[in-house]
Amino acid sequence: MERLTLLHLTFIGPTVSPATVEFGPKLTLVRGPSDTGKSYIADTIDFMLGSKTLEDIPERDGYDTVLLGLRLPDGEPVTLARSTQGGGFRLFRGDHRAYPLPVDSTSKSAKHSPKNTTNLSHYLLDKIGLGRKVIRKNGRGQTISLSLRALAPLFLVGETKIQAKTPPAVTGQHTQRTGEISTFRLLLQGEDDSAVEPGESETERHTSEAAKNDVIDTLLTELYEQLQTDETLQQVNERLQRLQATITESTGGIEETAAARQQWGKALSNSERLAAAARRSLTELDTLDARFKLLHEQYTSDLDRLEAVAEAGTLLGYFTPGRCVFCGAEPEHQHLNEDCADDTTALGESVREEQRKTTALRDDLLQAIAGLRAERDEKAQRLQGYTDDAAQARTTIARLDDILNPQERELNDLLTLSSQLERDAESIRHIQRLEALRPDIEAGPKPEVMAPTAGLQRSAVDDLSRMIAVRLRAWGFHDGDSTSYSFDDQDLVSGNQPRSAHGKGVRAILHAAFTISLAQYCFDRDLPHPGFVVLDSPLVVYRPPDPNDEPDNSDDVLDTANLADRFFADVQTNFSGQIIILENEDPPNALEPETRDISFTKNADHGRYGLFPHNQANDTGGGNTTGGDGR
Missing domain, CATH: 1.10.287 (Helix Hairpins)
Incomplete structure (x- = not known):
């Protein structure tokens, strides 16, 4: 099946040496202490796949452009270039990692559009066999064009998301749930929603509840498009203060x-x-x-x-x-x-x-x-x-x-x-107020609508569930035998408890198992998938270095030494795609020769300091600070 391969991620600037991370064809492990830029790698890959903004950090001073090297399914290498300030992309043929860049390039818009194909989303989706696919966006059967941003959470999982209580396949946003499950269904079954016809008549569409929901959906869509951040209101207010x-x-x-x-x-x-x-x-x-x-x-x-x-x-x-x-x-x-x-x-x-x-x-x-x-x-x-x-x-x-x-x-x-x-x-705040209106609207009579899981086959979910359990057992996860994927909740259940009831350490392991198993499920059945997986801190969440500190929640800590050993052994031998792991801890045992092992030392005199070269002028003890605990 057609797959993409990440070759490298490079920051360049006119007055600085390139800062490059080169990815291997199978497993790439980027490891080291916190605050060395590991999570910034995942954030930047997401940025180079269409995310709106990239956090500005002191270590990035002097670097004005990000390069992402890709190998297309036909074997041709290409390079995506984007300003660190955001905006559109330039696509170069060949593998480029420094200035000067070639004169010839193709412009690609960062915003997905079903009518204009000159955007990055359409270009990459077309390369992996998912171009011009449509997914349902609501219970009325209305559809929208599949975008790369809708697909990204299923193969690129950041540190916050991997530990979050929300199910792996969804974000928790009510208005996005149908589209997110439809995207999951597209990967799991290889079927989009182009055959779906809106089930409501014109009269039903203009009922009071539908009209109000239309208005709310429209307003929410406009508000989401206006947002320049993925942060919560509390985080935005803290930044603002x-x-x-x-x-x-x-x-x-x-x-x-x-x-x-x-x-x-x-x-x-x-x-x-x-x-x-x-x-x-x-x-x-x-x-x-x-x-x-x-x-x-x-x-x-x-x-x-x-x-x-x-x-x-x-x-x-x-x-x-x-x-x-x-x-x-x-x-x-x-x-x-x-x-x-x-x-x-x-x-x-x-x-x-x-x-x-x-x-x-x-x-x-x-x-x-x-x-x-x-x-x-x-x-x-x-x-x-x-x-x-x-x-x-x-x-x-x-x-x-x-x-x-x-x-x-x-x-x-x-x-x-x-x-x-x-x-x-x-x-x-407008979004929250609009979301708060939904219970009042839903309290009234409702027209018949399609469930978010409509069209999702239980047999396919069961097959994926078995793959997840097998992989968790291979990792030595203590509740691997009792772990399954719930069709109704669209979430993992382990030890007779939903994933959200466990501590963040267990939630991260379960999310990693879901993402890796979903990718392997697609590979085994020759179904479309980007071909690579990026996981930030799947094994151990960041904790203070004092070994005497006791965690607040006993579920946050597993037998990580044994689990990590078996985890890396499994992904090196039983995963057919490319996988990039960002971790704080070193692997217990030696890695396979073909594995690319990148160690950030946070030591200016030994090995590689971090994602960016060590800069004494900016070093205040925090290293390559990118925010978050595990970075």
Whole structure:
């Protein structure tokens, strides 16, 4: 039958070395201490098969792309590439594990669509013989196109799901139960629901209960599509509280820096204003100084002319008493202002008087110039001080901007994430309120509907149940002989108790047996199946390292040493497909040579540290932290 094979999972980035986990064709065991990135492998495989988001962790810094190498049923290797931020996929022919990636690629949408075949879900389902299959989505017989996301929980089981109390084949969501059982039926019997016709007439479809359920189903579908997380409301609220605390802290730092910048901005504005006023005053003083200089030159020129007049008059005797230089009259015969029009002695006195006045004016002017220039020097010193203050303010503002800009960008990112989490929380609350309406609706008269298990053959369920019991016995599970799969409850029963009544250790073992047995059931009967199984922590849930700690529930702990030994022996010899196990504990005995054994040591000086290379800058004692206890 057509199967896929996982070749490798690789993180790449432009400035970091690739972080690669290579998978073997049969069993791949990734083991090591908690918080080394084991569960992140399962999460990333799920992300590369269409999950919406991948958790961002510090160790992933520098890696911007995830590569998933696949071998198609025809033997051709291909590589899926997706941004770590999500979005669509690029499909490359060949096996690629580093930059640069080839130029030629095919785009594949992450969202399944029955009308548009250019999506990853349709591409991979078509490769394993499940393309264009349909499943029932509700009791009225309405069908939807099978998606890879609907199929994934049956072959890829994370740490939370493997320990959960919900049955292995379902999630516990009421609106999804029919579709989940129909998907299980498709694998178990190789039959889809394309032959199913809606059993209700148009009149019955418009009855009050059906109409209300239609509205609720539609609203729930829209709400689920809007959700950007698979977390519970409590988990979202806890994340939101932590994020809001971070936002408050970040806002306080920004406000403090912004207040300091505002003060320095005011100081800069004041310094620039004072400097501008000082420059204007200096310009006015320079203009006045230039005018005074011209006036001084004029006074000096006047004095030079008066001096020349005085010297000429003296040389010619104009200003000495005696014979008149103009008419030749002797002093006794001179009749001032009558016979002679000019009095040379009076003229000389006038010249000397004018010299005294002009000299006095020039002296006054020199004093004014000296005062003016003293005032200019003082204002020039003030201007220099204002200029220095402005320069210091600009330097300080630039430094504060260098601090403030990254803080504001980080705050914007935090606010964006907070808004998304608030929307997710509101969507989950809407979902819970809508789910709470169903009991009131179901209390009224109900039209006949198809049971979720309609079409599921009891004989097929019984065959799978026997395979599960045989496998549990092979593992040495103490209640293997009394374990079966309940057709009515669609859950495992062990030791006369439903799986949900056992502790999480037993629940994990039973879920692992179901998933592995379902895959082998398909292989044995040549039925469609992806061809591989991924199990996170099937044997031992994470516990504190102190061996004296006692577990809260005795059912949580099995004889894990013996069970693990037989478990690995069984999956290496009695499983026909590819299986990837992520575990905290080392296997008790040596593994087969063809098994790929990957050990994460969480020791920077010994072996492989974890999924990502050891980074001392990010190492705070938690290693490759990815959340959850068993990671």
